[in-house]
Amino acid sequence: MSFxxxxxxxxxxxEPLPPGMTEDDRAQLLEAKKYQGWMTMGMESCAAKxxxxxxxxxxxxxxxxxxxxxxxxxxxxxxQSTQAGMNNTQKAREIFKEMGRGxxxxxxxxxxxxxxxxxxxxxxxxxxxxxxMVNPIAAGFVAGGVLARNSGPKAALGGGLAFAAxxxxxxxxxxxxxxx
Numbered sequence: 001m002s003f004x005x006x007x008x009x010x011x012x013x014x015e016p017l018p019p020g021m022t023e024d025d026r027a028q029l030l031e032a033k034k035y036q037g038w039m040t041m042g043m044e045s046c047a048a049k050x051x052x053x054x055x056x057x058x059x060x061x062x063x064x065x066x067x068x069x070x071x072x073x074x075x076x077x078x079x080q081s082t083q084a085g086m087n088n089t090q091k092a093r094e095i096f097k098e099m100g101r102g103x104x105x106x107x108x109x110x111x112x113x114x115x116x117x118x119x120x121x122x123x124x125x126x127x128x129x130x131x132x133m134v135n136p137i138a139a140g141f142v143a144g145g146v147l148a149r150n151s152g153p154k155a156a157l158g159g160g161l162a163f164a165a166x167x168x169x170x171x172x173x174x175x176x177x178x179x180x
Contacts, residue, residue: 013026013030017029046119046122046123046126049118049119049122050115050118050119050122051115052118053114053115053117053118053119054111054112054114054115054118055111056111056114057107057110057111057112057113057114057115058107058108058110058111059107060107060110060114061103061106061107061108061109061110061111062103062104062106062107064106064110065099065102065103065105065106065107066099066103069098069099069102069103113143113147116143116146116147117139117140117143117163117167120138120139120142120143121135121136121139124138124139124142133168133171133172133175136167136168136170136171137164137167137168137171138164139167140160140163140164140165140166140167140168141160141161141163141164142160143160143163144156144159144160144161144162144163144164145157145159145160145163147159147163148160
């Protein structure tokens with residue numbers, strides 16, 4: 001018997017199938033939903049967000065360094081003094097080694113900043129149980145302070161304020177209403 005204005009109730013695993021699916025597809029659908037639940041749980045965890053931000057930062061930092069390294073060898077006088085007596089293979093090897101060192105150094109820096117900020121923001125968001133503008137600003141302040149901690153308290157405060165302002169600007173840009 002069905003009651004008006006009451007949502008129908010089905011036992012778990014016996015819900016109606018989407019259009020075009022047969023009863024034979026139910027096991028496949030349930031397995032896909034199980035994996036989807038695992039992926040959702042993983043993407044909502046602070047550890048996963050931190051790792052993803054760190055790896056993404058590493059890649060972006062390495063890419064930026066790769067692009068900027070193309071301008072590093074434009075001084076012919078510098079090239080002549082540092083690469084004197086080398087054949088072309090040795091010169092290319094040295095250039096690629098230096099590019100690789102620069103990419104690793106820059107990538108590590110970007111990765112550290114990305115992982116630090118994402119981890120702090122996720123912890124703050126989990127503690128506050130809200131997703132608003134306060135989270136990235138607070139995370140930016142803490143991350144900026146942590147990054148500048150070795151330069152003293154004034155630098156930590158300035159770094160925190162600068163990173164918080166930058167985080168606020170980026171988040172305002174990303175949260176803006178789309179124009180129609």
